[in-house]
Structure formats: C-alpha cells, structure tokens
Amino acid sequence: MKxxxxxxxxxxxxxxxxxxxxxxxxxxxxxxxxxxxxKTVNIGYTGPLSGGGALFGxxxxxxxxxxxxEINAKGLMVNGEKYRINLIKLDDQYMPDKxxxxxxxxxxxxxxxxxxxxxxxxxxxLQQFNETDEFLIMAYTSEGKVAKTGNKLTVQMTTPYxxxxxxxxxxxxxxxxxxxxxxxxxxQYGKDWSEAMIPAWEKLGGTIVANSPVDYNKEVDFNxxxxxxxxxxxxxxxxxGPSQPTAMVIKQARQLGFKGGFILMDQxxxxxxxxxxxxxDLEGAVCLTPVYLYDSPGAKPFVERFKAKYNGKVPAWxxxxxxxxxxxxxxxxxxxxxxxxxxxxxxxMRAVTPFNDPTITAHxxxxxxxxxxxxxxxxxxxxxxxxxxxxxxxxxxxxxxK
Amino acid sequence: xxxxxxxxxxxxTLGSIYCLVALGLTLIYGIMQVxxxxxxxxxxxxxxxxxxxxxxxxxxxxxxAIIAGVVLAVLGILLERIVFNPMRNSPSTNKFIAAVGAMxxxxxxxxVLWGSDFRSIPAIYDNVVMIGxxxxxxxxxxxxxxxxxxxxxxxxxxxxxxxxxTIEAMAQNRDGASLVGIDVNRVAMLTFAVASILASAAASxxxxxxxxxxxxxxxxxxxxxxxIVIGGMGSIPGAVLGSFILGMTESLGAxxxxxxxxxVIAFAILVLILSLRPSGLFAKGGH
Numbered sequence: 029m030k031x032x033x034x035x036x037x038x039x040x041x042x043x044x045x046x047x048x049x050x051x052x053x054x055x056x057x058x059x060x061x062x063x064x065x066x067k068t069v070n071i072g073y074t075g076p077l078s079g080g081g082a083l084f085g086x087x088x089x090x091x092x093x094x095x096x097x098e099i100n101a102k103g104l105m106v107n108g109e110k111y112r113i114n115l116i117k118l119d120d121q122y123m124p125d126k127x128x129x130x131x132x133x134x135x136x137x138x139x140x141x142x143x144x145x146x147x148x149x150x151x152x153x154l155q156q157f158n159e160t161d162e163f164l165i166m167a168y169t170s171e172g173k174v175a176k177t178g179n180k181l182t183v184q185m186t187t188p189y190x191x192x193x194x195x196x197x198x199x200x201x202x203x204x205x206x207x208x209x210x211x212x213x214x215x216q217y218g219k220d221w222s223e224a225m226i227p228a229w230e231k232l233g234g235t236i237v238a239n240s241p242v243d244y245n246k247e248v249d250f251n252x253x254x255x256x257x258x259x260x261x262x263x264x265x266x267x268x269g270p271s272q273p274t275a276m277v278i279k280q281a282r283q284l285g286f287k288g289g290f291i292l293m294d295q296x297x298x299x300x301x302x303x304x305x306x307x308x309d310l311e312g313a314v315c316l317t318p319v320y321l322y323d324s325p326g327a328k329p330f331v332e333r334f335k336a337k338y339n340g341k342v343p344a345w346x347x348x349x350x351x352x353x354x355x356x357x358x359x360x361x362x363x364x365x366x367x368x369x370x371x372x373x374x375x376x377m378r379a380v381t382p383f384n385d386p387t388i389t390a391h392x393x394x395x396x397x398x399x400x401x402x403x404x405x406x407x408x409x410x411x412x413x414x415x416x417x418x419x420x421x422x423x424x425x426x427x428x429x430k
Numbered sequence: 431x432x433x434x435x436x437x438x439x440x441x442x443t444l445g446s447i448y449c450l451v452a453l454g455l456t457l458i459y460g461i462m463q464v465x466x467x468x469x470x471x472x473x474x475x476x477x478x479x480x481x482x483x484x485x486x487x488x489x490x491x492x493x494x495a496i497i498a499g500v501v502l503a504v505l506g507i508l509l510e511r512i513v514f515n516p517m518r519n520s521p522s523t524n525k526f527i528a529a530v531g532a533m534x535x536x537x538x539x540x541x542v543l544w545g546s547d548f549r550s551i552p553a554i555y556d557n558v559v560m561i562g563x564x565x566x567x568x569x570x571x572x573x574x575x576x577x578x579x580x581x582x583x584x585x586x587x588x589x590x591x592x593x594x595x596t597i598e599a600m601a602q603n604r605d606g607a608s609l610v611g612i613d614v615n616r617v618a619m620l621t622f623a624v625a626s627i628l629a630s631a632a633a634s635x636x637x638x639x640x641x642x643x644x645x646x647x648x649x650x651x652x653x654x655x656x657x658i659v660i661g662g663m664g665s666i667p668g669a670v671l672g673s674f675i676l677g678m679t680e681s682l683g684a685x686x687x688x689x690x691x692x693x694v695i696a697f698a699i700l701v702l703i704l705s706l707r708p709s710g711l712f713a714k715g716g717h
Binding site for chain 1: 570648
C-alpha cells in the first residue's frame with residue numbers, strides 16, 4: 029500500500045516537472061461570441077499534423093493562422109455583413125485516404141466551402157468528389173498535374189516544379205560539369221521530379237551517372253545512398269525532400285569528399301537548412317530563393333510579422349504561400365459576396381487577380397485554366413559562401429502578360 | 431572495392447544503432463513477454479534529453495549522454511510501474527494494446543512539449559578520418575566503438591554479476607526464479623532501466639549524425655522488431671546478429687541490387703529465415 033503511493037507521488041512529480049518544461053500554447057481558432065453581430069465562415073484544412081510530415085503541416089498552418097488572424101482583426105465584409113474566418117484543422121498524416129475522409133467530414137459537419145490541402149496525393153483524392161460535394165480545393169503542391177485533371181473547383185497555390193529542371197541544370201552544369209547523380213526522395217513527388225529532371229539534364233548534353241532514390245521520411249542514415257552515388261564520380265548531385273533530412277544528405281556528401289554543386293528539389297527550403305548545416309556546405313547549390321531574401325515589397329514585412337508571432341521562427345514558402353492564398357481567398361469571398369457557394373467564391377478570386385495586395389509576399393498574376401498557378405518560379409545560387417543574385421523563371425501558364 | 435568497404439562500414443554503423451535498441455527490446459520481451467512498442471520512443475526521448483542538456487545547459491556531450499541515460503532509466507522504471515506492472519496478469523492482447531498506447535502517448539507528449547521540429551545534436555566529432563581509402567567521420571567510429579563497449583558491458587553485467595544474473599534467471603524460468611527468492615518486481619524494473627539506458631545510449635551516439643524529432647522512434651521500432659523476430663524473440667545473441675544482418679542487408683542491398691527494393695530485400699531475408707527457422711535464429715524453446 030505504502031509502496032504504491034510512493035510510485036504515485038513520484039510519477040505525479042515527474043509529470044508536473046515535464047509539463048512545466050515546454051511552452052504550451054494550444055491554438056484554438058474558435059472563440060465564439062467575440063462580438064454579437066459577427067458571423068462565422070468555416071474554412072477547412074486537411075494535412076499532416078502528426079507523423080513524419082508534422083513539421084511541414086505546422087509550417088503550412090502557421091501561415092494560414094497568421095492570415096486568418098489578420099483577416100479577422102479587420103473583419104471580412106460580405107454583402108455589408110461582417111464575417112470572421114474559423115479555420116478547422118484535421119490531421120491526415122500525409123495520407124490521401126485520410127485526407128478524403130477529413131474532407132467529407134469538414135464538408136458535412138462544418139459546411140466548409142473551401143478546403144486547404146498541402147500535398148498532391150490529398151488533392152488528387154479530393155478531386156474525386158469535390159465537384160459533386162461542392163467545395164473548392166486549395167492545393168499547396170508544385171505537382172502540375174493537379175491543374176490538368178479538368179477539375180473545375182481547384183486552385184493550385186504554388187509554381188509547378190516543371191519550370192525548374194532546365195534553368196537550374198544550366199546554372200550548375202556551366203559551373204561544375206556534365207555528370208549528374210540523383211539522390212531524390214522516393215515519394216511519388218520525388219519520382220515525378222526526377223522524371224522531369226533527367227530529360228532536362230540530358231537535353232543540355234549532360235549524362236546521368238547514378239540514381240539512388242531514398243525515402244527521406246523513413247530512413248535514419250543516408251550514408252549508404254550517398255556513398256553509392258558518389259562512387260560514380262558525379263559533378264553535380266540532385267537532392268531533395270523535406271528540408272532538414274536534405275541538409276543531412278548534403279552534409280554527408282561533403283564529409284564523403286564531394287566537391288561539386290547541388291540541384292535542390294523545390295520541397296527543400298534553404299532557409300530551413302541553414303539551421304542544420306553551414307552555408308559553406310551548400311556551396312554551388314541552386315535552389316528556391318529564401319522568402320526573407322525574395323525581391324518583393326511584401327516579403328520582408330511578412331517575415332517580420334511571422335517572426336513576431338512565432339517566437340522568431342523564420343518562415344519558408346510553406347508558410348508564405350499559404351498566407352498569400354488565404355488572403356486571396358478572403359478577397360475573393362468579399363468580391364463574390366457569397367460564403368457558401370464554392371464556384372462563386374472561385375469566380376470572385378479570379379476577379380480580384382492580378383492580386384497585388386501589399387501584405388502578400390509574392391504577386392499572384394491569376395488563376396489559370398484548370399486552377400493552375402501562374403506565379404513565376406524563383407531561383408538562387410549559393411556562391412562563395414553567400415547567396416548570389418536571385419533569378420525569376422517565367423511561367424508559361426501566365427496568360428496575363430501577353 | 432573502396433565502395434564495398436565503405437558500405438560495409440556503413441552497414442556496421444547502422445547495425446550498431448539497431449543493436450543497442452534491439453537488445454533492450456529483446457531483454458524486455460525475454461523477461462516480461464511484452465512487445466514493448468514504446469521502446470523506439472524511449473530512444474527518441476533519449477535523443478531529446480541529450481539535445482537539451484547540450485544546447486540549453488551547455489553540458490559536455492559525454493556528460494549529457496550519461497544524464498540522458500539516468501533520466502531514461504527513471505522513465506523506463508516509471509513505464510514499467512505505471513503501464514506494464516498493473517497488467518502483469520492480463521492477457522497478452524491487453525499488454526500489447528497498453529504498449530501501443532504508451533507509444534502514442536510518448537510521441538504526442540514530445541510533440542506538445544518540444545514541437546515537431548527537427549533538431550540536430552551539435553556534432554563535436556565531425557572530422558573526417560581516412561582509413562585505407564574509406565572516409566569516415568569520427569562520430570561513426572565512436573558509434574561502432576560505443577556499441578561494442580556497451581555490448582560487452584551488458585554481457586559482463588548479465589553473466590558475471592549477481593544482480594544481472596537475476597535477469598537471466600528470470601528470462602529462463604520465471605517460476606523457478608521466484609522459488610529461489612528473486613524479487614520479480616525488482617527484476618522487472620531493473621530490466622526496463624537497463625533497456626532504456628541502452629536505447630538512450632543509441633540516441634546519444636547517433637544524434638550528432640542523425641536528426642532528433644518526435645517520429646524518429648516509430649522509424650526505428652519497425653526495423654528493430656524485424657531484427658528481434660529474425661534473431662528469435664527474447665534472444666540476446668539473436669538481437670546482435672539480427673541487427674548486423676539487417677544493417678548489412680540495407681547497405682549492401684541498396685548498393686548492389688537496388689535502393690528502391692531495399693526494404694523488399696530485407697523482408698525477403700526475414701521470410702527466408704523464418705521459413706527455415708520459424709522461431710528465429712536463436713529461438714528459445716518452451717514459450
């Protein structure tokens with residue numbers, strides 16, 4: 029009896045100590061009754077909040093939350109009535125089937141006219157029934173195919189990766205040489221990216237000397253794959269998956285004696301890699317421009333607002349693109365004068381483009397046929413231990429410039 | 431040729447990490463007949479404790495690793511007391527569910543307390559050593575050496591100390607051990623403490639070259655379960671051999687067959703071994 033109570037006390041103490049360690053802040057988006065005559069419009073999110081993709085999901089929702097806070101501070105004016113956005117987040121652990129279940133739940137239980145989904149697998153799953161269930165998919169994915177399914181209620185929120193291979197290849201090939209080895213993440217997205225990469229590299233006269241895909245989310249050690257790729261003596265490595273594991277791949281390549289350049293898949297964000305490895309390890313890498321260096325009037329103020337809200341955390345494109353598109357959505361809802369009809373909301377969004385609001389980080393020229401992104405690509409090369417000059421890659425889907 | 435040697439070293443590094451975690455898992459299984467699914471998550475917590483000791487308090491790497499070992503020993507004992515001890519007379523399904531519950535609890539707790547971010551333990555031994563055309567970082571050599579030292583220490587502890595031999599006695603025959611006066615509760619706690627220390631050591635050793643994040647436990651537990659099934663549930667030599675078989679299969683299979691089919695190769699070997707020896711390489715009779 030006595031021994032039992034000792035254990036109880038001990039475990040209580042440990043629990044108290046442990047729970048005191050972290051900075052607990054449970055974000056609850058709903059605070060009903062803020063003001064009597066403010067109505068609520070529910071917006072859905074299904075994406076990873078736990079499991080291997082949890083950090084990615086957090087980056088996405090932090091961008092969305094910041095936008096929602098700013099929108100609600102002013103209030104959304106729809107047909108003269110004031111609304112606030114209530115963002116409802118469900119966890120799908122990066123799995124398309126769970127995303128589909130979540131989306132049905134969001135639609136039936138919370139009547140969300142719009143659902144954000146930050147992965148191509150989920151977007152494809154939702155496209156199977158979103159037209160009949162009448163909700164708009166806001167897809168944060170660089171997979172160009174989501175805009176080519178003929179779905180009428182999809183918006184792709186970021187530049188398709190098909191823009192990058194040729195331009196990035198040319199940059200590194202000129203500087204380092206023609207032999208490329210691939211160590212991409214083995215997800216569907218990684219495979220598709222590699223398939224776009226290989227012909228682009230060969231078209232420029234280069235050769236592929238090795239291809240060893242590895243699951244960046246599931247593997248604990250990358251040395252095996254890096255050793256294998258380096259055994260073929262490449263001049264350039266094509267790497268990419270989630271940022272932090274990508275940084276480890278690069279670090280191990282340097283430790284194994286690799287001196288050449290890197291092409292980074294757009295999933296890997298260099299600003300998130302800076303915390304893991306020194307910039308000198310990234311010498312000769314060509315990659316997406318970090319948001320905080322991005323050449324637009326809204327980018328730097330956004331980074332500052334983001335850092336102020338999230339304890340100095342530096343945002344990457346996951347956060348900024350979701351922020352920008354939530355802002356576009358809010359403007360679209362106001363323009364449409366409708367908070368329930370997905371098709372009308374999409375029409376409203378199209379009507380407010382080109383979207384140049386001073387708060388957003390990257391100009392949104394328009395929404396292409398099929399919902400495709402018109403936003404140009406970005407790129408930057410790391411040279412002599414620092415960021416070089418950033419460059420822009422025109423998006424052929426952008427019809428507004430002709 | 432250099433590539434082959436390099437990959438054998440890589441296989442050894444991986445095998446060493448797997449081995450430390452697998453030894454703990456197999457010890458617990460041997461004593462308690464519990465598949466402790468939360469074991470990978472003890473490894474994860476060990477990584478976090480080492481990380482915070484070094485970054486928040488600026489404590490030296492080796493001392494941080496020792497502190498992590500102590501903290502994990504306490505956590506292991508608490509896990510045994512709170513989760514497994516009350517269920518000692520329940521059917522094995524209940525223990526199984528309790529272990530899964532403990533696993534989910536630890537991962538969710540890590541997420542709430544420390545966030546989902548990837549952390550990396552500052553690497554002090556990051557220099558590259560050339561051994562006969564093979565490039566290795568000092569940390570990788572430390573992993574291999576550390577694992578060997580801990581394995582020897584575990585062997586000595588189990589075979590040549592009185593307190594350690596109570597674990598062995600209980601693994602061999604639970605009733606017999608209680609008849610000669612071995613305190614079952616104490617041995618259970620001791621086993622969890624030792625197993626948690628091994629998991630924590632694995633995390634402290636590998637932390638500087640891997641990343642520390644809440645899901646890291648789920649990744650390793652899958653592999654370690656395969657290992658102890660290959661080796662024979664509850665068998666210590668089986669866990670050691672199984673770890674190196676898996677480590678080598680992964681590195682050599684990915685190099686000379688296909689990295690896409692690496693897991694297929696590992697599972698093919700599992701199927702092969704189980705079809706030849708259905709209870710694993712070093713199965714103990716009588717369970």
